[in-house]
Amino acid sequence: LMVWLRRCTHYLFIVVVAVNSTLLTINAGDYIFYTDWAWTSFVVFSISQTLMLTVGACYYLTFTGVPGTATYYALIMTVYTWIAKGAWFALGYPYDFIVTPVWLPSAMLLDLAYWATKKNKHSLILFGGVLVGMSLPLFNMVNLITVADPLETAFKYPRPTLPPYMTPIEPQVGKFYNSPVALGAGAGAVLACTFAALGCKLTTWTYRWMA
Numbered sequence: 001l002m003v004w005l006r007r008c009t010h011y012l013f014i015v016v017v018a019v020n021s022t023l024l025t026i027n028a029g030d031y032i033f034y035t036d037w038a039w040t041s042f043v044v045f046s047i048s049q050t051l052m053l054t055v056g057a058c059y060y061l062t063f064t065g066v067p068g069t070a071t072y073y074a075l076i077m078t079v080y081t082w083i084a085k086g087a088w089f090a091l092g093y094p095y096d097f098i099v100t101p102v103w104l105p106s107a108m109l110l111d112l113a114y115w116a117t118k119k120n121k122h123s124l125i126l127f128g129g130v131l132v133g134m135s136l137p138l139f140n141m142v143n144l145i146t147v148a149d150p151l152e153t154a155f156k157y158p159r160p161t162l163p164p165y166m167t168p169i170e171p172q173v174g175k176f177y178n179s180p181v182a183l184g185a186g187a188g189a190v191l192a193c194t195f196a197a198l199g200c201k202l203t204t205w206t207y208r209w210m211a
Contacts, residue, residue, distance in 0.1 A: 009206055010063060014056075019080070039180040042144065046137040046184035051195045053077065053103045054132050057110050058124065058199025063206065067115035074107035102139040106132045110196075121200050129196035133188030137181045 056077070057070035078101040109131040110124070117123035 006206065013059065013202060013206060042140070042180045043137075043184045043187070046140045046180075047188050047191065049103065049140065050106075050133050050136045050184075050188040050192050053106060053136065054110070054129060054192045055195040055199040055202075057107050057132075058128070058196045059202040060199075061110065061114055061124070062121060062200045062203040065119060067111045067119070070107045070110040070114070071104060074101075074103040077103055102136065102143045105139055106136045109135055125193055125196040125200060129193030130189045132196075133190065133192035134185045137184030137188060140184070141181050 053074060057073045060073040061067070061070045081101075110128040113128035113131060114120075114124045117127070
């Protein structure tokens with residue numbers, strides 16, 4: 001019974017974390033619509049993706065103890081996102097511009113940190129967290145560069161009226177010293193370590209609850 005409960009809890013966690021990761025990252029390309037807030041949104045989306053990838057991948061990785069499962073988790077996120085975006089595409093949403101899988105290379109770095117340190121959990125948290133935090137904003141910018149032309153897309157798909165708290169007051173030129181990748185990477189490198197630790201802790205909790 002205990003083994004059965006533990007396995008069910010484990011699979012429930014995986015479904016919950018993977019689905020929520022997908023929901024939080026599914027709009028990762030939508031900052032292109034908000035041209036006045038593009039860099040601000042880019043930083044926020046980069047950090048949110050970094051954290052959700054890290055917590056889920058570290059949980060998956062430490063639960064199985066097999067290097068490679070972080071990349072597998074990122075693949076799950078990517079496929080979930082493709083399925084969801086495919087549904088949006090059927091409704092006429094510009095699917096082509098948000099489909100690049102930016103999580104896979106960062107997840108590979110997590111796997112590498114875990115494998116290279118002989119499955120040392122603390123090295124995974126420190127080195128893996130920093131690597132994901134530093135790399136994902138960079139890959140996300142590659143994602144931004146390779147998408148369809150933002151102006152063309154914006155005219156083809158007019159954006160709805162912005163809620164008051166999103167309405168630009170003035171042009172946001174130089175808002176983040178013109179380096180959203182650096183800001184996202186700096187914040188992500190610090191925060192991802194915390195979320196890597198949380199992902200590892202979820203594994204401990206799973207076994208304790210079901211012991």
